Amino acid sequence: MTPHTLTPVRRLVIAGGGTAGWMVAALISKVLGKQLDIRLVESDEIGIVGVGEATIPTLLSYHELMGIQEAEFMAATQATFKLGIHFEGWRNLGEDYFHGFGTTGKDHWTAGFQHFWLKGRERGLAEPYTNYSLEWSAAKAGRFAHLPKNGLNYAYHLDATRYGQYLRGLAEASGVQRIEGKIGEVELAASGDIAALKLGDGTRIEGDLFIDCTGFRSLLLGQALGVGYEDWSHWLPCDSAVAVQTASVGEPLPYTRSIAHPFGWQWRIPLQGRVGNGLVYDSRRLSDDAARSTLLAHIEGETLTTPRTLKFTPGQRHKTWHRNCVAIGLSSGFLEPLESTSIHLIQRSAIRLMQMFPAGGVRECDIEEFNRQSQNEIEHIRDFIILHYHVTNRRDAPLWQHCGSMDVPASLARRIELFRETGRVFHAANELFGENSWIQVMLGQGILPGAHHPTADLMGDVELGNFLGDIRAQVVRTVAQLPTHRAYVGSYCGVAEVAPKTST
Template identity: 35%
Template sequence: MYKNIVVLGGGTAGWMSAVYIAKKWAHKNFRIQVIESDAIGTIGVGEGTVPSIADFFDALGIPEHEWMPKCNATYKNGIRFKQWSSVDGHEDYFHPFYSELDAFHKQALLTSIALRTQGFNTYAHPDVFSVVSKLDQEDKSPISSENYLFKSAYAYHFDAGLLADFLKSKAIELGVEHTVATISDVKLDNTGAIASIISNDGTEFLGDLFIDCSGFKSMLLGRALGVEYISFNDTLLNDAAVTVATEMDSSIPSATYSTALSSGWAWQIPLTHRYGNGYVYSSKYISPEQATIELLEHLNLPEGTPVNHVKMRVGRFAKGWEKNCAALGLAQGFVEPLEATALHFVTQSVIDLVSAIEDANYSDANRDIYNKKLEARFTSTRDYIELHYLANSRTDSKYWHAARSFTPNRRLQRLINAWQRGENIAHVLNEEKVSLQLFSLEAWVYLLAGKGFYSTTNERTLKVAPDNVNVNIERIKQFVNISATHFKSHKLSLENLKP
């Protein structure tokens, strides 16, 4: 029975795991320890999130006004992709998070775009159907007035280091023990499970369950238990990033911006006091120095501005939970930061882990179920991100040619074929059992339509749409404009959060 839990690593993943377990098992008298090295820095690339993180904070009972100001957090309505497509009119598009307001015109969106895939001249860009996209354009928060309450799913941007500190204090309040130590050895028992981990000074930390949050090193799951690593670099080329912070503008955007550059893409994440910027690239196509120059040019920063360089390992371990060790965060795997899914994997994994253990009377009986669920999450996320690259239409560098030149897996190939034949991709997603939990049907449509990934791009050859198409685009535009007036400026919403 798991009573003594050791979390290795004190980054965002480590403290998220510790505080969640401590909260959920508060009355079990379990011992929870976090072993954190002061010699290892946190990477903190996970500043952007997806809406599922709200469930995590809800489960902890921590309201926004308590944690957001302390973590320089901002709201996130979605992601705007810029310059990923060379198709006229599709130079950028927005991937909005779910909103009832957008759901109201879901059918119109799907009808219009389905007809466009069939060669009819209809509205083919998804932004026009989305209130949430409009909120991004106007730097508005996802918080509406009391006179216009509709359910929406939004996420956050935050300083990952500050969030780790905040969660650390919460975890310690809940009885989590914190030890600063650098681990140098791992002892296995005669079954091959982890018996203890040992620090540089010889201290031995015993445990029943070990949570590996040691980052890309994956000291327990990867190194000690030798779980197979599955690299994604055959399809996802990026393996490094260069990052730099810049000053915030007078208005705070409410979305992440992802701009395609010559050999990868640049993110811009708004925090309350600064932007977090980074250029994710493939070192095969650009050197760190060239990438730095390109990023600084992109941001209009002077040459010589200090930057940080990060190496990335894109892939996953074949099992996220082996023996008595579950890895979370980068130690579990990483599907590059394009859709800000890193912390989604952390929160969903720890939620799933706790449920799996509870359901099995605090044993490992549900380990295989957990691992299958995790694998499915990786598969659908990887598919979605690969489709970003497959559907790009940039022709300005070898990188972008290479990025779409790999052979798609069977699922993606079916999806692309169906889309380009004007068929319903919902059937393919359903038949291929692609999880729509993180990326809904609309998200797949936004991606393909937003990039203008149509088989016919010459508008002159399009057919006149049938008369009976029930899509009143003028009314939809009016709806979007009126709806947006009910939302506060992002900056004002953040100021209202301050105690």
């Protein structure tokens, strides 16, 4: 495109609602609502996926940008707090580990805490690595509270459908117009750009920039504009999920459970009044009917919904922005919810678009930069998820045999080799998962480094023992002062203090 052909963007059309559509609408309308005509097209007849109920701490940043009051949001979405993910049976049958938010122990400017822990382990002075994590100790004890200076890092478990509705209220208050209707046709201009969406009743919705939030269908970017898809199922073989909601039968745990099975894994996500359950599996190794039966055999409490089966192909579109269309959410790509990154990817795309908003017209340089950043971000997360499957001692089922022996992306292989040989973690700027996330998962999956930084050798047994012991003692003291998670949620965002049901 040359400068004189640029068309200023004044009319923004968002195709599809749900978390993705309303998250984008709420953010852009808050900032540019007075300068843009923003319309969102969705149909009540088309269901939303709505099972992405676990989040990561980056959502707090989005809420801060939006000026969202936490207690109000949590009450509206029946949310609870989340301190991390408990992985059960991923390394070996009967062995668990925790990926907690925040940091573990205390770093030195020369080296991370893991090096001092490795030296302490060598000398018989160290407890398990997770014992030096405040988040894990609080999670294990079922406790939570807001601490000064963000001392306890957290995210949320939330009702995704209610979250979309909550964001819709914010967006409409900022001037977004919702149009009810099913998209029957995506009308292209002679230039190849999208000119309008034609609804089933014949209504035409014209726009200058279109946001594709139509889910797996990718009606605009994938179907109308023909942008292809890169399939990652050779690294991530699970291609299906079945989800169901159940009544709560116990205290809401302040963490997500991820339970490995021979053919995939199961999630349990506790909200204020119910639990979200799901089974992610490889349909070549487990039929849909068997998956449904397996999930129902491994849940607690009365089922509140009919189990829903979802089909997906892990991967990404070759471009997430093409011509005058930006795909956000499932329409741009999909990674299974193992590390609760779906809402994060929506959030990052929405913020990136806001920061690069083409008010003066769509420029190729913006498209290229947007696509470069989007690709780097999802590939980093992809590698982190593959790590869980690939580095494992399990060989009890074909899925685990395949994952343990498969070739992995070179970018992941380098990270694994570096940690295994040196105990160090390579971390590029702007990557989602920090050093401690990689350390927790690599140690948890069974990689024990063969070396540590020489700084740790400078400590004698007494000094190193005191160093590790003081960290652990501080964690224990802090957790002992915290209220129970359920009591804190009850007082903070108004959930009724009723005794949980007992399972039968």
